[in-house]
Amino acid sequence: MSSPKFSGRREVLSYRQTFAAVWQRFIIQNFESPAHAAHVFQVDPTTAENWFEGRNAPQGWVVGKAIANPLTRESALCLLTGASA
Numbered sequence: 468m469s470s471p472k473f474s475g476r477r478e479v480l481s482y483r484q485t486f487a488a489v490w491q492r493f494i495i496q497n498f499e500s501p502a503h504a505a506h507v508f509q510v511d512p513t514t515a516e517n518w519f520e521g522r523n524a525p526q527g528w529v530v531g532k533a534i535a536n537p538l539t540r541e542s543a544l545c546l547l548t549g550a551s552a
Contacts, residue, residue, distance in 0.1 A: 483524065490530075491521035493546045497539050508532060 505515035517523040533543040
């Protein structure tokens with residue numbers, strides 16, 4: 468039987484992978500290119516490219532910025548909460 472300490476870590480890692488895929492869908496649906504996303508979120512181009520490829524998910528401040536932006540708010544909230552538009 469595994470320790471709760473380690474089983475909880477698996478859940479977190481699984482959620483992190485799922486979140487990266489959700490963020491990837493958001494980025495692809497709302498931005499023309501990695502360069503466009505990098506400009507809007509003021510991150511380096513490699514970071515935005517990793518989002519487009521689904522390799523990484525953003526930190527909380529980026530998610531907050533997506534929700535605060537009137538142009539991306541509805542899409543971000545729908546994808547991040549699993550609600551339908």
